[in-house]
Amino acid sequence: MSSGFRLIFFYLARVGMVLVWLAIIAAFLYSPYVSRLFVSKNAINLYTWADVFDLNHVREFEEASGIKVNLVYYDNCDELISKIELSKGRGYDFILANDTNVPELINMGMLVPLDKSKLDFWHELEPNLLHKYYDPENIYAVPYSWDICGMGVDIAKFNNQTPVNSWKLVFDPKFALPRIGMMEEGMRSVCIAAQYLYGNVSKIDQIQLQKIKDLLISQKKIVEVYTELLGDYLLYSRACPVVVTPGAFVYRIMVNDDQIKFLIPQEGGFVVSENFVIMKACTKQDLVYKFMNFMYQKNMVRKFVEKTSFLTARRDVLYEMDLRHLGGQDYLLNPSRFEKIGYFKYIAPREEISKAWIEVKAS
Amino acid sequence: MKINKFRFSKLVMPSFVGSVYFFLYLPIFILVLFSFNDARFVYKWSGFTLDWYYELFRSTEVWIALKNSLIVAFFSGLLSLSMGCLLVWGLFRRSKIILPLFYITVMIPDVVVAVGLLSFFTMLYIPLGITALIAGHTLLGLGFVVPILYSCFKDLDYGLIEASLDLGATRWQTFFKVVLPLLKPSIIAAGLLVFIISLDDFLIAFFCASSDSQTLSLYIFSMVRLGLSPLINALSVFLLIISCSFVLLFSNLSDKKEFF
Amino acid sequence: MKKFKQRLSCSFFFSIVPGILWQLLFLCLPLVFIIGLSFFEISDKLALFTMDYYRVVTNKFHLLVILRSLSVSFFVATVCSLIAYPVAYFIAFKVSKRWQSIGLFLLALPFWINFLLQVYAWCFILERNGLVNSFLLKIGLISEPLYLMNNMVSVILVMIQGYLPFMILPIYSGMSRFSKRLIEASYDLGASAIYTFWHITLPLTISGIRTGFILILVMTFGEFTIPTLLGGGKKLFVGTLISEYFFTSRSMSQGSAFVCVSAMVLCGAILVVNKIFGLISGATDHEN
Numbered sequence: 001m002s003s004g005f006r007l008i009f010f011y012l013a014r015v016g017m018v019l020v021w022l023a024i025i026a027a028f029l030y031s032p033y034v035s036r037l038f039v040s041k042n043a044i045n046l047y048t049w050a051d052v053f054d055l056n057h058v059r060e061f062e063e064a065s066g067i068k069v070n071l072v073y074y075d076n077c078d079e080l081i082s083k084i085e086l087s088k089g090r091g092y093d094f095i096l097a098n099d100t101n102v103p104e105l106i107n108m109g110m111l112v113p114l115d116k117s118k119l120d121f122w123h124e125l126e127p128n129l130l131h132k133y134y135d136p137e138n139i140y141a142v143p144y145s146w147d148i149c150g151m152g153v154d155i156a157k158f159n160n161q162t163p164v165n166s167w168k169l170v171f172d173p174k175f176a177l178p179r180i181g182m183m184e185e186g187m188r189s190v191c192i193a194a195q196y197l198y199g200n201v202s203k204i205d206q207i208q209l210q211k212i213k214d215l216l217i218s219q220k221k222i223v224e225v226y227t228e229l230l231g232d233y234l235l236y237s238r239a240c241p242v243v244v245t246p247g248a249f250v251y252r253i254m255v256n257d258d259q260i261k262f263l264i265p266q267e268g269g270f271v272v273s274e275n276f277v278i279m280k281a282c283t284k285q286d287l288v289y290k291f292m293n294f295m296y297q298k299n300m301v302r303k304f305v306e307k308t309s310f311l312t313a314r315r316d317v318l319y320e321m322d323l324r325h326l327g328g329q330d331y332l333l334n335p336s337r338f339e340k341i342g343y344f345k346y347i348a349p350r351e352e353i354s355k356a357w358i359e360v361k362a363s
Numbered sequence: 364m365k366i367n368k369f370r371f372s373k374l375v376m377p378s379f380v381g382s383v384y385f386f387l388y389l390p391i392f393i394l395v396l397f398s399f400n401d402a403r404f405v406y407k408w409s410g411f412t413l414d415w416y417y418e419l420f421r422s423t424e425v426w427i428a429l430k431n432s433l434i435v436a437f438f439s440g441l442l443s444l445s446m447g448c449l450l451v452w453g454l455f456r457r458s459k460i461i462l463p464l465f466y467i468t469v470m471i472p473d474v475v476v477a478v479g480l481l482s483f484f485t486m487l488y489i490p491l492g493i494t495a496l497i498a499g500h501t502l503l504g505l506g507f508v509v510p511i512l513y514s515c516f517k518d519l520d521y522g523l524i525e526a527s528l529d530l531g532a533t534r535w536q537t538f539f540k541v542v543l544p545l546l547k548p549s550i551i552a553a554g555l556l557v558f559i560i561s562l563d564d565f566l567i568a569f570f571c572a573s574s575d576s577q578t579l580s581l582y583i584f585s586m587v588r589l590g591l592s593p594l595i596n597a598l599s600v601f602l603l604i605i606s607c608s609f610v611l612l613f614s615n616l617s618d619k620k621e622f623f
Numbered sequence: 624m625k626k627f628k629q630r631l632s633c634s635f636f637f638s639i640v641p642g643i644l645w646q647l648l649f650l651c652l653p654l655v656f657i658i659g660l661s662f663f664e665i666s667d668k669l670a671l672f673t674m675d676y677y678r679v680v681t682n683k684f685h686l687l688v689i690l691r692s693l694s695v696s697f698f699v700a701t702v703c704s705l706i707a708y709p710v711a712y713f714i715a716f717k718v719s720k721r722w723q724s725i726g727l728f729l730l731a732l733p734f735w736i737n738f739l740l741q742v743y744a745w746c747f748i749l750e751r752n753g754l755v756n757s758f759l760l761k762i763g764l765i766s767e768p769l770y771l772m773n774n775m776v777s778v779i780l781v782m783i784q785g786y787l788p789f790m791i792l793p794i795y796s797g798m799s800r801f802s803k804r805l806i807e808a809s810y811d812l813g814a815s816a817i818y819t820f821w822h823i824t825l826p827l828t829i830s831g832i833r834t835g836f837i838l839i840l841v842m843t844f845g846e847f848t849i850p851t852l853l854g855g856g857k858k859l860f861v862g863t864l865i866s867e868y869f870f871t872s873r874s875m876s877q878g879s880a881f882v883c884v885s886a887m888v889l890c891g892a893i894l895v896v897n898k899i900f901g902l903i904s905g906a907t908d909h910e911n
Contacts, residue, residue, distance in 0.1 A: 014636055021640050025648065029498060032490040045575075050589055055423065071424075072577070075588055078871040083573075085873065086485050091573055179770075184856050186871075225773050226856030229589050239751045239772075354872035361867075362684040362859045380713045383706060386784060387733055390744035393754070394736075397747060446642040453639035461639075464646055469838070471650075472845025472889070474862045475882055478869055479653030482879070486656060502649045505642060535634065563737055565848055570869070583739045587746075587852055599740040606735030610728070 036090075043068040044287050047083075048096040050075050051229070052145065052274065054307050061294045067287050075229065077101055077185060084110060093282040094291075099273045100187070100344050102134040102141045111140040111277050118289040121296040126315045128338045129273060133345065143313040144295070145304070146273035148326060148341065149188075150264040152231055152250035157241035160259070167196035167265045169242055171219055179224040181234045181243035186357025188270075189216060189226075191344050192244065195267050200342045209348050213356045217363050226361075235260050246272060248309040251325055262325040268342045273313070391603065398596030415597040425598060428582035435496045435578065436561035442497070443504030444554050448546070451512045452538050462513060468506025476502070477566040484571060491573040499567040504557035511556070515549035516542075555613060661879035676880035685864075685881060689888050692861040695775070696843040697892075699782045700790075700836045706783075707790035707835065712824075714791075715798035716806065727795070730788050738785060742852050745781050746772065749853075773855025781849050786842060790835035797831025798824075826907045833900040837893055844889050861885050 046053075050073040058069050074080045077098050084092070089110040097105060105111050116122050119142065126143075135141045151169055155162060157177055168175045170182065171193070183189045193212040194204055204212070224240050231245025236253050243250075250262040278288055294300060301317045304310070312318050319329055326332045346353065399411050419425060454461060468476070480499050484491055523545070527537045543550070565580040572581060586595055661677070663670040679685070714726045733741065748754045749771040756768040771777055805827075809819040847862030854860075859867070865885075868878030 017637050017640055021644050029489045032492050032494055050585055082870050082873050237752050359684050362688050376713050380710050383710050390741040393744040393747050449638035450642035453635045472841055474845035474865050479657050482656045483653035559734055580739055587743045
């Protein structure tokens with residue numbers, strides 16, 4: 001009788017020990033939920049592109065306001081959405097999101113509407129950038145910086161003449177020189193190919209996507225690198241005569257080098273804009289508004305433009321900038337001209353695009 | 364294969380081996396050399412400068428990343444060592460079934476481990492971050508600690524342990540006062556190995572890191588993707604100096620062969 | 624020994640549980656999750672059993688990616704074995720004890736430098752304006768810079784540089800186990816160098832080669848950082864495709880299916896390699 005009890009006790013003790021250890025491990029793993037409650041009340045987390053904010057400028061804000069800002073970086077639009085999905089929107093207070101990502105974030109219900117009364121720069125913003133497809137009423141997103149995607153060219157490789165001002169330069173074998181730089185994100189490359197083949201369309205069907213895929217596969221032979229951020233380096237090191245890249249990267253090199261030029265293709269080119277959006281899980285919205293008001297100040301925007309060469313949404317500073325490589329302010333910001341420029345949108349379902357892009361990359 | 368002729372082995376073999384070592388060390392030479400180069404993009408020598416070192420010490424991101432990496436490495440080393448020692452003692456040569464469990468970590472590609480951890484964490488709503496990283500790195504560490512400690516433990520002279528028990532020490536006393544000191548060399552070796560592996564790890568951090576846990580590898584990766592700044596060269600020289608001193612310190616503590 | 628032959632006491636059990644639990648929880652369970660995920664399509668809290676994902680990942684594009692990774696891994700492992708064997712032989716038998724320690728120390732030192740940093744340094748060397756091209760242009764061997772970056776050349780070269788120590792060390796430890804005198808004795812008995820190698824050195828060291836070969840095969844098959852940083856994003860490897868699925872396309876089930884298929888292919892490859900090495904050691908043993 002007693003040996004029976006001893007046997008039961010024996011096994012119970014072992015099961016108990018396993019459960020105790022499981023509990024300890026679980027406590028360890030889930031502890032961030034608890035520690036987040038104790039996090040400093042005066043700190044905000046910003047999820048942003050890697051090379052947008054200069055830490056010195058952020059430090060100026062921290063010293064002026066006493067609020068700590070943690071910057072976390074992403075370098076890929078899809079990575080942003082993945083991480084937000086995985087962490088259910090917690091962990092970040094506000095994001096500097098691409099226009100591509102904003103509709104998705106709105107659909108996921110992750111954003112809170114902006115309180116425009118708290119933003120003292122609203123009337124300073126460039127009207128061409130407001131009321132766009134991703135947030136027509138600008139309820140959730142306010143643009144901070146933007147740029148035009150086109151082609152940076154090294155005209156030395158074209159006998160010192162400006163080559164044809166079209167996407168033909170990267171797609172058409174008659175015009176394209178080998179070793180170009182192309183965009184890494186599948187969606188962007190597909191949009192560029194679509195603009196080349198079909199113009200600024202808002203939807204494409206399966207047959208059109210197939211044609212685009214074939215075009216990209218045949219283009220692959222002359223591609224040196226698929227990259228978003230190395231455009232300036234590729235041009236500077238003369239590794240590629242043509243690179244598809246945002247204008248700012250080319251501008252940084254152009255100022256020191258006469259042979260580098262930037263072309264906005266006649267098919268339209270693309271606008272990318274970075275917008276501030278505030279997450280629903282944010283409990284410190286006042287601090288976020290303080291940061292935004294600080295960063296949109298004229299002198300801060302001037303410093304930002306000087307450092308990164310990105311275009312700004314602040315109209316007065318925008319008109320001070322040297323935009324010769326884009327045709328000048330009056331040409332570029334003419335509303336009818338501006339309408340012709342495209343945006344990187346999901347013109348086909350995300351799964352279709354990523355399947356096509358994987359096939360392009362795998363071939 | 365090499366014929367053991369006198370002149371052949373005196374000339375060809377050493378130069379072959381020397382060139383292999385040169386090949387292995389070429390990147391490190393480049394890193395050190397170009398950390399002093401006065402130009403951002405160019406691969407030509409443009410003058411000597413210490414500018415990049417100033418930038419390195421001024422940049423806070425590097426130090427935050429380094430701090431995170433060190434915290435994760437330290438704790439995962441601690442955890443895997445303690446669990447490994449306890450395991451090895453508890454199994455005590457009776458390990459046909461359990462020990463092979465620890466050998467499979469090395470047999471699985473890192474990507475699969477990292478992806479598995481990611482799926483595991485997301486399905487159970489475990490928050491990603493430093494704790495998740497420590498868990499993952501401890502797993503990697505166990506895969507090295509247990510085989511190393513076990514092979515050393517197997518070779519221990521059992522007589523010492525039996526003597527200790529005969530003299531009246533309890534099993535735990537024997538563990539702490541007899542077995543651990545005997546295992547010290549391999550504990551140190553395994554601990555250092557886990558530390559390096561954790562510092563070096565990129566894949567698990569890539570998949571399982573979050574807003575508050577930027578590690579050194581992630582920082583370097585994003586810097587390389589952004590466009591090469593000699594700041595990284597300065598950082599690598601700094602790490603090289605630290606590692607060299609570490610290794611020299613360590614090699615004074617124990618026999619070098621046991622390191623492997 | 625009798626004291627320990629009794630069944631595991633409570634305190635022992637308490638001490639071995641955390642290690643085993645950790646391993647099961649963080650390695651085995653996630654693998655089960657992955658296998659499970661690959662069979663179910665998850666949407667809105669519902670899970671439907673489907674073999675669709677497997678149908679997708681066994682189409683020719685995915686198999687091409689797996690094949691590419693596998694052939695690169697085999698190539699890298701073979702080249703590493705060919706380079707590592709003489710080096711290990713040299714360190715084990717041809718140098719004094721002091722130089723042996725120095726040689727091993729020098730082999731270990733690159734481990735302490737973050738591998739990403741070394742990959743980054745290779746950009747400097749292989750770029751169009753990098754060291755190799757500048758040097759070759761200067762001595763007039765070539766007239767146009769070679770394309771060494773952003774293609775398979777750089778990927779394979781850096782993999783070899785990165786994984787070579789992983790091959791040298793197991794072979795060395797195998798060699799250090801038997802004494803130089805065996806080889807000397809064989810020569811004294813009149814055997815030629817080739818005979819000595821084939822019948823004495825090789826059989827005793829082949830397990831070291833096998834360990835290193837399989838280790839490198841496994842590690843390079845799932846390699847992610849080198850193709851991403853040096854491959855120019857042009858060719859997909861298993862590692863980059865997995866990350867693409869889990870991060871960029873966010874289809875975890877699809878990615879899991881791909882992981883399972885690649886893992887099976889890898890297992891098959893390891894079995895084949897084992898068989899081949901078994902045959903080689905069998906051949907060398909028989910003639911003994």
